[in-house]
Amino acid sequence: MNAPTSYGRSGLIVFASALLLAACSSGEGAGKQQGGGRRGPSGPPQVGYVVVQPSSVPVTTELAGRVTPYQMSQVRPQVAGIVQRRLFKEGEVVRQGQTLYQIDPSLYQASVAQAQANLQNAQATLEAARIRADRYKPLAQMQAVSQQDYTDAVAQARQAAAQVAQFRAALQTAQINLRFTRVPAPITGRIGRSLFTEGALVTANQADPLAVIERLDPIFVDIQQSSADMLALRRALARGGTAPATATVRLKLEDGSDYGATGTVEFTEVIVNESTGTVTLRARFPNAQNILLPGMFVRAVFAQAIDTQAYLVPQAGVSRDPKGNATVYVVGPGNKAVARTVVADRTIGQNWVITQGLAPGDKVIVQGTANLKPDIDIKPVPANTPQKIEPPKKGQGQGGAQTKGGSQAKAG
CATH class of the missing domain: 1.10.287.470 (Helix hairpin bin)
Structure with a gap:
C-alpha cells in the first residue's frame, strides 16, 4: 500500500511543476507581444518613390471626323440630246479626258x-x-x-x-x-453608278448629273473641334509653357481599329459653324487601299501642342477621392507621407500627366501606397528597390519563448 501512495505523490508534484512553468512562459510571451505592438517591431512601412522633373508632353486631342474625297466632280452634259452609248464600267477608275457618254451627234x-x-x-x-x-x-x-x-x-x-x-x-x-456630244471625265478617279441609261434624253441645264467621280487617294478627313477648346489652346500658346506641335494625325476607324497610316493637318477654317459652334480642321491621308470611303465617321487623334511643364507619374502613384480629385503622396520632411491634390486629366501610356500640384524634385510615392495615411512615418527608398526581410532575433517569437521556457524548466 505504501509504494503506490508514494508513486502517486511524486506524479502530482511533477504535474504541478509543469503547470507552473507553462504559466510563467505564457505570461512572459504575452508581455513580449504587448511590448512589440507599442514599439512596432517591423518599423515604419517601406515605400518606393520616383523623383519627378518637368518634361515635354504632347497635348493629345481625340475628335470626331468625317471622310471627304480629295477631289469630286459631277459629270454633266453641256448639250442636249439622246444618250447613245455609255463607255465605262460603273465603279472603275476613269482617267481625265476619257469619254464616258456618247450623245447623238x-x-x-x-x-x-x-x-x-x-x-x-x-x-x-x-x-x-x-x-x-x-x-x-x-x-x-x-x-x-x-x-x-x-x-x-x-x-x-x-x-x-x-x-x-x-x-x-x-x-x-x-x-x-x-x-460636247462626247462627254469626257473631268478628273481622274473612281466613278460611281450611272444615273442615266442609254436612250435617255439629257439637257445642259438638268438638275441631276450623269455620274459622280471621286478621287480617293489621297483623301481628306474633316475634323470638328469646338471653338472654346481652340480658344483655350491659343491662350495657352500665348501664355508660355506650351509650344506648337507637328500636325501629325492618327485615325481610329468605326470598329475601333487603328487606320495605320498617319496624316497631316492641311489647314484650319477661319469661321465657326453657327449651328454647332465648331471649327473644321482638314487633314490629308494616303488611301492606296481605299479603306477610307467618303462619308465614313472616324476618330482623329493628334497633338495640337506640347506642354513643357508637365510631370509624368506612374498610374500606381495617383488615386482619386470620392469627389474625383486626383491625389498623390510625396515624401515630406522627416520622412513623413504628405498628401497632395494634383490635376491629372489624361494619361500617356502607363503614366498620368500632372499639370498642377507638383514641383521639380518632389519624391512621389508609387509603391506601397495601399495603407498610406497623411503624416505617418515612412521608410522611403527609390522605386523598385527590393525589400530586405531580416530573420527574427533570438528570443523573439514562439521559438524564443519555448527556448527560454525550456531553460527555466532546466533550471527548475
Missing part, C-alpha cells in the same frame, strides 16, 4: 456643215468686195469715179470681212457643240 454635225457653208459664202463676198475696192482706188485718184463710190466700196469690203469673222466664230461654236 447628228444635229450638231449638220450645224457644223451649215456654219462651214455660211463661212465660205462670206469669204466669197469678201473677196469680191476687196477686188472692187482695189479697182476704184486708182479711178478715184484720176476722178474717173466719184470719191463717194470708192468710199462705199471700201466700206463694203470691211463689212464682208466682219461677216467672215462672224461665220468663222459660228463654225467654231458648232464644232464645240459637236465635241
Whole structure:
C-alpha cells in the first residue's frame, strides 16, 4: 500500500511543476507581444518613390471626323440630246479626258456643215468686195469715179470681212457643240453608278448629273473641334509653357481599329459653324487601299501642342477621392507621407500627366501606397528597390519563448 501512495505523490508534484512553468512562459510571451505592438517591431512601412522633373508632353486631342474625297466632280452634259452609248464600267477608275457618254451627234454635225457653208459664202463676198475696192482706188485718184463710190466700196469690203469673222466664230461654236456630244471625265478617279441609261434624253441645264467621280487617294478627313477648346489652346500658346506641335494625325476607324497610316493637318477654317459652334480642321491621308470611303465617321487623334511643364507619374502613384480629385503622396520632411491634390486629366501610356500640384524634385510615392495615411512615418527608398526581410532575433517569437521556457524548466 505504501509504494503506490508514494508513486502517486511524486506524479502530482511533477504535474504541478509543469503547470507552473507553462504559466510563467505564457505570461512572459504575452508581455513580449504587448511590448512589440507599442514599439512596432517591423518599423515604419517601406515605400518606393520616383523623383519627378518637368518634361515635354504632347497635348493629345481625340475628335470626331468625317471622310471627304480629295477631289469630286459631277459629270454633266453641256448639250442636249439622246444618250447613245455609255463607255465605262460603273465603279472603275476613269482617267481625265476619257469619254464616258456618247450623245447623238447628228444635229450638231449638220450645224457644223451649215456654219462651214455660211463661212465660205462670206469669204466669197469678201473677196469680191476687196477686188472692187482695189479697182476704184486708182479711178478715184484720176476722178474717173466719184470719191463717194470708192468710199462705199471700201466700206463694203470691211463689212464682208466682219461677216467672215462672224461665220468663222459660228463654225467654231458648232464644232464645240459637236465635241460636247462626247462627254469626257473631268478628273481622274473612281466613278460611281450611272444615273442615266442609254436612250435617255439629257439637257445642259438638268438638275441631276450623269455620274459622280471621286478621287480617293489621297483623301481628306474633316475634323470638328469646338471653338472654346481652340480658344483655350491659343491662350495657352500665348501664355508660355506650351509650344506648337507637328500636325501629325492618327485615325481610329468605326470598329475601333487603328487606320495605320498617319496624316497631316492641311489647314484650319477661319469661321465657326453657327449651328454647332465648331471649327473644321482638314487633314490629308494616303488611301492606296481605299479603306477610307467618303462619308465614313472616324476618330482623329493628334497633338495640337506640347506642354513643357508637365510631370509624368506612374498610374500606381495617383488615386482619386470620392469627389474625383486626383491625389498623390510625396515624401515630406522627416520622412513623413504628405498628401497632395494634383490635376491629372489624361494619361500617356502607363503614366498620368500632372499639370498642377507638383514641383521639380518632389519624391512621389508609387509603391506601397495601399495603407498610406497623411503624416505617418515612412521608410522611403527609390522605386523598385527590393525589400530586405531580416530573420527574427533570438528570443523573439514562439521559438524564443519555448527556448527560454525550456531553460527555466532546466533550471527548475
